[in-house]
Amino acid sequence: NHFKDNVIICHMLVLDPIRFVDQFAEAGCDCFVFQAEKLDSSTIGELIAKIKGIWHEGRAALNMETGVDAIKDVIKELDLVHVSCGDPCSDEIPFNPEMLKKVTEVRKLSKKVMIEIEGNVTSVEMTAAVEKGVNLVVSGYKGKDTLKEFKDMRYVVNKFKYGL
Numbered sequence: 001n002h003f004k005d006n007v008i009i010c011h012m013l014v015l016d017p018i019r020f021v022d023q024f025a026e027a028g029c030d031c032f033v034f035q036a037e038k039l040d041s042s043t044i045g046e047l048i049a050k051i052k053g054i055w056h057e058g059r060a061a062l063n064m065e066t067g068v069d070a071i072k073d074v075i076k077e078l079d080l081v082h083v084s085c086g087d088p089c090s091d092e093i094p095f096n097p098e099m100l101k102k103v104t105e106v107r108k109l110s111k112k113v114m115i116e117i118e119g120n121v122t123s124v125e126m127t128a129a130v131e132k133g134v135n136l137v138v139s140g141y142k143g144k145d146t147l148k149e150f151k152d153m154r155y156v157v158n159k160f161k162y163g164l
Helices: 019-025 041-055 070-077 098-108 123-132 147-164
Strands: 011-013 031-035 059-062 080-084 115-118 136-138
Touching: 011 019, 011 115, 019 041, 031 041, 041 059, 041 147, 070 098, 080 098, 098 115, 098 123, 098 147, 123 136
Parallel strands: 011 031, 031 059, 059 080, 080 115, 115 136
Antiparallel strands: none
């Protein structure tokens, strides 16, 4: 009840995330995102079914080392795929444009799934990402002129949204 007007997204970077689904549901989590590399193909479907039984949306994440093959058999069950393109906690690992190939692969598998990227994304990468099929961007920008970068990102959003 403390955050009734906010959305709490639990992005679980843990082994065997199915152990935590009920606990986070009870705690008031609004969305549950799991890391695909933490699962094998025999348990991923069971986890998605459990998640969708509570939140009605399946959300999976791919780290930089995990390929799209990890989710291709369950893509029709997913509502969102999160693609890590860098490390938002470290300026040492910049945005890796090679990760946009994963966006293209996911989009080929599903026209309906939402695709989110994160990892030191700037307006330049954001433009390329949206052109490849990204719907959501988590910036994590830590550059010198954050106000200018925010305005540039807003311009990119308006360009795609309104055709500016």
